[in-house]
Amino acid sequence: MKNILENIETQYFKFDKLVLESGKELKDVTIAYETYGKMNENKSNAVLIVHAFSGDANAAGFHKGASKPGWWDNMIGPGKAFDTDKYFVICSNILAGCSGSTGPASINPSTGKPYALDFPVVTVADMVAGQKKLVDHLGIKKLLSVAGGSMGGMQVLQWAVSYPEALCSAIPIATTMKHSPQQIAFNEVARQSIMADVKWNNGNYYDTKQSPDSGLAIARMIGHITYMSDTSMEEKFSRKRKENNAPSGFASDFEVEGYLRYRGDSFVKRFDANSYLYITKAMDLFDVSGKNFVKTAKNKDTNFLVISFQSDWLYPSYQSEDIVKQLKLKGYNATYIEIKSTYGHDAFLLEVEDETKLVKHFLEKVYKEAENG
Amino acid sequence: MGEVISNTPLEYRKIAANIEKNSKVLDLGCGDGDLMHYLMQTKNVNAQGIEISEDAIYSCVEKGLTVFHSDIEGGMDAYPEKSFDYVIMHNSLQQVQKIDYVIEECFRLGKKVIIGFPNFAYIWARKDLLLGHSPVTKTLPYEWYNTPNLRFLSVKDFEKFCKEKKYKILNKFFFSGGKEIKLFPNLFAQTAVFVISK
Numbered sequence: 001m002k003n004i005l006e007n008i009e010t011q012y013f014k015f016d017k018l019v020l021e022s023g024k025e026l027k028d029v030t031i032a033y034e035t036y037g038k039m040n041e042n043k044s045n046a047v048l049i050v051h052a053f054s055g056d057a058n059a060a061g062f063h064k065g066a067s068k069p070g071w072w073d074n075m076i077g078p079g080k081a082f083d084t085d086k087y088f089v090i091c092s093n094i095l096a097g098c099s100g101s102t103g104p105a106s107i108n109p110s111t112g113k114p115y116a117l118d119f120p121v122v123t124v125a126d127m128v129a130g131q132k133k134l135v136d137h138l139g140i141k142k143l144l145s146v147a148g149g150s151m152g153g154m155q156v157l158q159w160a161v162s163y164p165e166a167l168c169s170a171i172p173i174a175t176t177m178k179h180s181p182q183q184i185a186f187n188e189v190a191r192q193s194i195m196a197d198v199k200w201n202n203g204n205y206y207d208t209k210q211s212p213d214s215g216l217a218i219a220r221m222i223g224h225i226t227y228m229s230d231t232s233m234e235e236k237f238s239r240k241r242k243e244n245n246a247p248s249g250f251a252s253d254f255e256v257e258g259y260l261r262y263r264g265d266s267f268v269k270r271f272d273a274n275s276y277l278y279i280t281k282a283m284d285l286f287d288v289s290g291k292n293f294v295k296t297a298k299n300k301d302t303n304f305l306v307i308s309f310q311s312d313w314l315y316p317s318y319q320s321e322d323i324v325k326q327l328k329l330k331g332y333n334a335t336y337i338e339i340k341s342t343y344g345h346d347a348f349l350l351e352v353e354d355e356t357k358l359v360k361h362f363l364e365k366v367y368k369e370a371e372n373g
Numbered sequence: 374m375g376e377v378i379s380n381t382p383l384e385y386r387k388i389a390a391n392i393e394k395n396s397k398v399l400d401l402g403c404g405d406g407d408l409m410h411y412l413m414q415t416k417n418v419n420a421q422g423i424e425i426s427e428d429a430i431y432s433c434v435e436k437g438l439t440v441f442h443s444d445i446e447g448g449m450d451a452y453p454e455k456s457f458d459y460v461i462m463h464n465s466l467q468q469v470q471k472i473d474y475v476i477e478e479c480f481r482l483g484k485k486v487i488i489g490f491p492n493f494a495y496i497w498a499r500k501d502l503l504l505g506h507s508p509v510t511k512t513l514p515y516e517w518y519n520t521p522n523l524r525f526l527s528v529k530d531f532e533k534f535c536k537e538k539k540y541k542i543l544n545k546f547f548f549s550g551g552k553e554i555k556l557f558p559n560l561f562a563q564t565a566v567f568v569i570s571k
Contacts, residue, residue, distance in 0.1 A: 305434075324441060325451035333421070337442045354452045357431050367436035 003078040005061025008070070010100055011036055013134050018095075024120040027252040028109045031134050032057040032100025033092035036076060037084030039138075044370055045226035046140045046362070047082055048131065049091040050148035050155035051277055052348075053223075054271060056099035059091035060084075074352045081352075081359040086367070087144065094155070095130045096122040096279050105206060106274045106354035117203035122278060124286045129160040132166070144367060147171035149348035149357070150315065153280070157323070159273075159287060160294045160302055169303040169366040174312055174348040176319035177326070183314065186226055190219035196274045203274050216273045217264030224263050229311040229344030258338040289326070297331040298311050303369075304334035305362045307355065335362070383553060384566060385411050385547045388461065388487055392416050396458035399423070399482060401445045401475075402465025406433035413438075423448035445469055449478045457483035466490050467522045467538050476538075480571050485543065489566040492557050494527030495549070511550075512563040528559040535569060541550070544568040 009347040010032050019024045034057045039046060049059050049072065062069050070091075076082040082089050093101040096119070104119035111118070135143060146159045146167060153175020160170050167181035176183070194200055197215025206209045228236070237256040250259045288294075294302075304327055308320035317338045327334040339354050348355070385408055392398065394416050397426075400409050403422030406429070412418045422440040424430060433440040441448050445465065460483035462475075467490050469475050479486040491512035492498075498508030507517040515522065528547065535542055547554040547562035554562045 022375075030567075043557045289484070321443070328441070328451040329453055331456075335434060335439050336432075337427065337434075337440075340427055342521070358434050361435045361437065368437075 001297040005036055005069075005077050005079075006062050007035070008034055008058065008061035009063065010057050012100060013092075013137055015133055018126065018130055019135070020120055020126045021123045022121055025125075026095070026102065026120060026122070026126075027112075029095070029102045029130065029235065030100065030106070031095070031102070031130050032212070033090060033134055034058055034060075034070075034237075035091075035138075036060050036089045037087055039088040039140075043088075043138075043140050044142065044144065045086060045089045045217035046090060046135070048135065048142050048143050048146040048159075049076065049082065049089060049093065050146060050159075051133070052148065053283065054267070055093075055152070056097070057091050057093040057101075060089070066208050067298040072349070073198045075355065075359070079277070081356040082147070082363070083360070087111065087363070090135070090138070092131050092134055094127045094279070095281065096127070096275060098275040099270075101130075103272065104203070104274035104278055104299045105359070111360060116124070116206060119278065121285075122282055124154050124158045124282050125162060127282070128155050131155070131159075132163055134165070134255065141166065142370075143167050144370060145169040145171060145363060147173070148175075149173035150175060150345065151283055153315075154283065157294075158286070160290050160304075160317055161292065161351055164294060164302055167302045169305070169362070171305045171307070171362070172320075172323065173307045173355070174253075174309055174315045174320070174345060175323075177289040177293065177323055179284050179370075180319075184284045186222060186314075187284055190222050191277050191280060191306070193218040193222070193224055194276060197232050197273075200264065200273060201208075203277075204348045211268070212273045216268045216276060217261075219273075219276055220267040220271075221260040221264045224260055226314045227343055227345045229313065231311060231342040232344050252336070282336040289322075293326050294330055301332060303366050306334060306336045306359060307348070307358065308338045309343065309351065310338055311342050312345045312347060314345040375409055379521075381411055383551055384463070384489060384546070384548055384564060387548075387553075387566060388412075388463070389415050391487065391544055392418065392459055399452070399457045399460045401449070401460065401462045401479070401529060402468065403433065403438075403440060404429050406438045406440065408435050408461070408463060409433075409438050410436045412503040414507075421508075445475060446471060447498065447529060449475070453522075454481055455484065459483055459485050461487045461489075463487070463489040464491070464564075467524045467526065470523065472524065473480050473538075485568060485570050486540075487566065487568050488531075489564060490526060490531070491522075492528050492547075492559065492562045492565050494529065495563050496560050508525065510563060528565050531565065535567070540569045540571060542567055542569055 013031045058070040059072045060070040093099045096103045104115045108115040153172035156172040193216040197212035199210045200212035240255045281327040324334045324336040343350045382448045397421040400422040409420040460479040501508040545567045547558035549563045
């Protein structure tokens with residue numbers, strides 16, 4: 001039992017306002033976050049974990065009475081890759097999300113009603129600006145590392161762009177400097193499926209006791225297709241049919257259909273459709289390529305560990321290679337690895353053994369360098 | 374640490390002797406990163422590697438090294454001009470497709486280039502050829518059907534190549550069975566290391 005994080009509780013950091021990239025002000029902001037492990041005396045052992053599109057603050061450990069641990073529990077904990085015996089690990093829920101942080105379902109202080117589409121456009125840079133406030137609030141001047149996969153990786157890159165002086169290292173995983181038209185296209189189909197649901201009602205569904213569940217479920221189904229690979233779907237489902245199932249009109253005959261429906265249905269119970277719109281838009285607008293990229297390194301700047309996966313066609317390896325090439329051109333120390341995996345984009349949550357080997361040693365090196373000045 | 378250093382191959386020690394302290398080094402085809410690691414320990418170099426094998430990348434990261442998972446040709450264009458003092462290709466040149474291009478790229482990135490390769494004209498390799506089959510030696514351990522080597526060159530071949538390309542040979546070392554070879558290297562050396570510049 002010793003290496004399990006128990007009785008984890010989400011905490012809430014509140015502040016009066018955040019000036020957004022658009023110039024607008026977001027008032028009465030809440031950021032949900034969790035921490036694991038202990039901060040050392042000089043606050044030099046803090047690692048920020050940033051989550052993917054639909055993640056939340058519960059990255060590791062069990063909430064009281066919960067049957068499932070946090071979404072990256074196999075990477076965070078005592079003796080694990082992000083070793084909570086050594087490091088103070090923080091994970092915060094993103095702005096515009098729906099798991100405790102301020103988002104479109106939150107109450108708009110100027111109307112007393114949920115924001116819905118009055119919620120301002122929030123960018124990845126705004127999300128990271130919120131995280132920076134949290135890190136400042138915790139009294140941390142410099143993070144040992146910031147790490148995350150997929151959209152989490154975008155936040156990692158944004159941290160390196162916005163606050164390079166506040167980072168010893170960065171670990172962007174299965175991510176990109178900017179969405180390709182293909183990635184934008186998938187997001188747009190997902191958004192359209194939500195907005196085509198009559199129950200979406202232009203975003204005003206919070207008081208109507210009905211929400212655009214079928215639109216949101218379809219959006220999630222599309223997402224799940226892009227997270228897997230041809231090979232992983234073949235291995236998981238092949239053309240297997242559901243039990244006792246003779247072909248019957250358009251019911252779900254195949255296991256893959258049942259899986260997608262199940263995923264879609266369980267997603268709507270925990271996710272807000274408007275958050276889906278806002279967050280996917282933030283991902284599509286994200287672009288730290290070209291002149292927006294990190295500044296040229298001075299001495300002893302951020303170390304990077306960039307990881308991609310061979311079968312990930314949603315965030316293909318060439319996008320990670322581009323990140324590394326840009327970093328090298330700017331004079332950064334960047335290690336890059338493409339891990340052989342058949343899991344597709346999901347690999348960043350599943351290839352735990354390989355990622356552990358990399359992250360563990362990389363952090364040890366960075367920590368040693370940071371401690372020795 | 375002492376043990377690591379005493380077990381170090383002579384070739385590594387000779388290469389280290391040709392590298393200035395605190396310099397910047399790029400190791401193309403760095404494998405498990407042993408040479409880079411040794412140079413960091415003994416010469417305090419700032420080293421980076423390029424390596425194609427995924428397994429080797431884990432070993433490099435374990436040693437705290439910075440390494441880029443790529444083939445040599447694809448990995449070099451990421452660096453700005455003259456980023457390094459030395460570019461090393463130790464036992465990887467013979468596996469490169471476009472030798473001319475890669476060596477020119479080495480000179481774009483670094484001031485000096487250090488190249489080590491197995492000598493195909495080694496006496497026991499010649500014996501194999503005389504007996505009518507492809508050489509298999511300690512430094513050329515592969516059979517014809519499974520060798521990763523694309524190029525089969527000798528000490529003489531490389532010297533001729535440098536002359537044609539007008540590369541200056543600043544230093545050269547030859548080895549066989551863990552010892553340095555001084556006489557008739559094209560006949561007796563299993564491995565050659567050249568330090569060249571433009």
